[in-house]
Structures are given as structure tokens and as C-alpha cells.
Amino acid sequence: MRTQDRRPAPASARPARTVWLASYPKSGNTWFRIFIANLLHPEQAPVALNDLPERTPIASGRGHFDDLLGVPSALLTQAEIDRLRPAADAELARVWGEPLLLRKAHDGYQRLPDGRSMMGQGPDYAALYILRDPWDVAVSMTTRTPPAAPGWRSWPIGAPCSTGPSV
Numbered sequence: 001m002r003t004q005d006r007r008p009a010p011a012s013a014r015p016a017r018t019v020w021l022a023s024y025p026k027s028g029n030t031w032f033r034i035f036i037a038n039l040l041h042p043e044q045a046p047v048a049l050n051d052l053p054e055r056t057p058i059a060s061g062r063g064h065f066d067d068l069l070g071v072p073s074a075l076l077t078q079a080e081i082d083r084l085r086p087a088a089d090a091e092l093a094r095v096w097g098e099p100l101l102l103r104k105a106h107d108g109y110q111r112l113p114d115g116r117s118m119m120g121q122g123p124d125y126a127a128l129y130i131l132r133d134p135w136d137v138a139v140s141m142t143t144r145t146p147p148a149a150p151g152w153r154s155w156p157i158g159a160p161c162s163t164g165p166s167v
Contacts, residue, residue, distance in 0.1 A: 015093040016101035020119060021056065023130035025106055026140035032130055036102065057092065059085075059105040059119065064092050085118055093124065 023029045030049070033056050037047040057064050062073045065081070068091040073081055093101050109127075110118050119125070 014099075015090065015124060016096040016099055018089065018093050018101045018103055018120060018125050020059070020103050020105045020125070020127040021130060022105045022107075022109075022127050023132070024137060026137050027130050027132040029104055029106075029130055033102065033104070056102040056104045059089075059103055059107050064088060068092055068095070082118055083112060086112075086116060086120060089120055 021029055021032065033052055034047055034049060037052045038045045041047065065071075065073050065085070065088045068088050069084060071084070076084070089103075105119065105127075107119070112118055117125075119127075
């Protein structure tokens with residue numbers, strides 16, 4: 001859902017509390033968001049995978065950044081984008097129109113050169129770390145990720161490493 005689809009919050013309203021749903025890809029972030037949507041919206045349960053009522057914009061997405069700051073991120077360097085992300089995130093929380101803003105994130109936590117957190121700090125930001133057994137993540141990645149090199153997927157799952165191709 002693009003930012004312009006959200007109703008702007010009244011100017012006097014407190015910004016939404018941002019909760020980062022932090023995980024590695026294929027670690028259950030989407031399934032957790034479905035669980036939360038069913039919990040927060042029992043009148044709409046069961047919630048379909050592609051129809052989550054609680055939209056969770058991904059931290060690295062460019063749509064909200066471009067819409068909220070009025071600057072096409074394609075014209076900026078990665079360092080410039082990183083410096084502007086806290087402003088875009090704060091503006092998204094201000095216009096969200098609901099008290100809770102869940103944000104999907106696969107980014108590592110990092111600080112900007114001036115010492116600020118790139119993903120916000122203070123009482124209006126929190127993080128929930130979603131962890132999954134790395135072996136399960138590896139299996140999920142092989143079914144969803146295109147091969148990086150010829151033959152990488154030919155290793156039998158569960159077979160000792162010595163039976164696979166040498167790298």
C-alpha cells in the first residue's frame with residue numbers, strides 16, 4: 001500500500017508507535033504479520049495472505065520514501081538515502097492514521113555518521129526480532145531464490161558437504 005492511500009493524521013495527533021519486525025528473509029515475517037492481522041482484526045479473520053489489513057511497509061522500500069519526502073530516491077546516492085531515512089520514517093509514522101505502525105525490516109541495525117540510529121530511537125520505536133532455525137531458512141531460500149552459480153542447488157538436502165560440488 002502506497003503512502004497516499006493512508007488518511008493523514010490530524011496535526012495534533014501523536015505519531016504512530018513504530019515496531020520494527022526484524023528478521024532475515026524467509027524467517028517467518030509474513031506469517032507473523034498474518035497472525036497479528038488475525039489477532040487485531042478478528043472481524044476479518046481468517047486474513048488472506050495477499051489481503052493483510054495491517055499493512056507493513058518494508059524499511060528498504062522506496063515508495064513511501066519518494067512519496068513522503070518528495071525526492072525521487074533514484075536520484076540519490078545510498079549514503080544520501082540512509083541520511084534521509086529517519087525523516088521519511090518519522091513522517092510515515094506521523095501520517096499513518098493508526099496508533100501502531102508495524103514495519104518489516106531485513107536491514108541490519110546501524111548508526112549514521114552523526115551517531116543517530118538509521119531506524120529511529122526513543123520511546124516511539126521498538127523492535128521485535130523474528131528468529132528461525134538457519135537450516136530451515138536455507139531450505140526456504142533454495143525454493144525461492146534463483147541460483148547464484150551453476151550447480152549450487154544440486155546438492156542433496158541433508159547430504160554431507162563432501163558429496164556436493166567443490167567451490
